[in-house]
Amino acid sequence: MRPRANTLGILFKGGKVLLEENVARHSKGYGTYYRPIGGTIELGERSQQALVREFQEELQVEVSVLKSLGCLENIYKVKGRIGHEITLLYTVEFVDSSLYEKESFIMTEGNKITTAKWMDVRDLIEKVVFPDGLIELLEIEFARQMEKV
Incomplete structure (x- = not known):
């Protein structure tokens, strides 16, 4: 299996961030985990275009991309398979x-x-959040957002 390129969108509302809630087997075991909205970048598609498409497909909403927060690389294992x-x-x-x-959104993917x-x-440290390294990135960006207020 080859590395997968994906893109995720971070939406802030005050001190909160919009995350998808899932219950499934993951690299840290089984149970509830959270991740931002987004998905796989298709061949020939720019990452920002993929992100706008994913929000439209999964939430049926339009978003504007503001700025890059960087890149995270994760190598993990689920059910004995490396991702x-x-x-x-x-x-x-x-x-x-x-x-x-809105307090929540119904997401559909297939x-x-x-x-x-x-x-x-501030509560995410107690949760399982993917990708690894995201919480630290969110804390830095959240602090920047609060400086503007």
Whole structure:
């Protein structure tokens, strides 16, 4: 299996970030874990285009990409299989600002239905959050956001 390139969007609302909640087997065991909205970059597609597409497909919402937060690389094992992801991260914002008033969103990807909800950045240290290294990145960006207020 080859490394997978994906892109994830970070949406802030005050001290909270929008994350998808999943319950499944993962690299740290089995149970609930959280991750930002996004997905695989298709061949010939730019990462920002993929991110806008993923939000449209999974949440049926439009986002604007604001800025790059960097890149995380993860090598992990689930059910004895090695996975390798190279993840490009961006801050994004809803085009329709009324969407910030929603507490949660139903996400659909094929037959899979999950929920995305606002999570307090300070509470994430107690949760399983992927990709690895994301919590530290979110804390830095959250601090920058708070300096602007």
